[in-house]
Amino acid sequence: MQLNFFKYQGTGNDFILIDNRDFIIDSKDISLIEKICDRRFGVGGDGLMLLENEENFDFRMRYFNSNGKEASMCGNGGRCIVAFAYHLGIITDSTSFIAVDGEHKAKILNNKKELLISLQMQNISKLEIGEDYFYLNTGSPHFVKFIPNHNNFDTYSEGRKIRNNDRFKKEGTNVNFVSFQDDSIMVSTFERGVEDETYSCGTGVVAAAISASFKTKNQSFKIITKGGNLKVNFEKIDSQNIKEIWLTGPAKYVFTGKFNL
Missing domain, CATH: 3.10.310.10 (Diaminopimelate Epimerase; Chain A, domain 1)
Structure with missing residues (x-):
């Protein structure tokens, strides 16, 4: 067949x-x-x-x-x-x-x-904000970490460490690394299930954009990934509630x- x-x-x-x-x-x-x-x-x-x-x-x-x-x-x-x-x-x-x-x-x-x-x-109603990370569910769970830049950055190795640490080893999490580049943000992703770096991740760039809004106050972001460019816009009600989230690409x-x- x-x-x-x-x-x-x-x-x-x-x-x-x-x-x-x-x-x-x-x-x-x-x-x-x-x-x-x-x-x-x-x-x-x-x-x-x-x-x-x-x-x-x-x-x-x-x-x-x-x-x-x-x-x-x-x-x-x-x-x-x-x-x-x-x-x-x-x-x-x-x-x-x-x-x-x-x-x-x-x-x-x-x-x-x-x-x-x-x-x-989906609307977001809960974010975990740490000293050097954000953790939120945008349809899939994402651990977001900001880095100075992506030059020679090893997304696979660093993402794999976080995905398999004591907290996430059983259920897993996607891991996103974010750096600012002019008026855009660059995002790389280690994706659970695939267990590798992927060229792009839709729920991941949404998580990255929402996390970046805590650093810039913007509610619309142009996003650069290995596979191409995306756009995310949303309405931020407060630090724990985000609605009208749209991913375009x-x-x-x-x-x-x-x-x-």
Whole structure:
């Protein structure tokens, strides 16, 4: 049996997308999903997403890390599955869909150069502010640390240390390193589940932008990642409550193919 798949990427964060409205793939088959995500023996991707039907919504987003396990919310993945639904003809210029962390809204900003997706993230109601770090959940948990600059900085080694320390070893956390660069912030990410540095992380840049607002008072940030540029804007009510969080950036179709099951 052959499985039709589609490959998308959002600022270098790459995903395998499958139209699973007819349940052609068993979401409990961890080994199959891990195999499809394998970069040597499968299609290869930071994660896999299933687009499924959901009553009262345009679709349901099911996201799986490359280890085959269903994961928490992925911001770049959310933008890519919205682009996927747009290309399938399920939606037009806006959408409301359901993910593991609840309802999300998105807008399709189609220009001549590329397809931009603006994705609304969940409100934040609790932040942990330490002496040299911030810890918050933006759909996925993120430990944010500011560094002087990213020149020769080893995101993999430093991120792996934090992700596997006594506090986070069991459940894991994503780790973001942030530096200021002119009127933008640069963000690098060690991502749990992938267990490696990724080119970009949507929930991570949201966490980084919110953390940076405590240092600059800004509520809108241009963000530079290894995979490209993103924008985050939000309304900061107080130090523990953030709402109207929008993540905007490109979501690009790469190719389609068939995978032998």
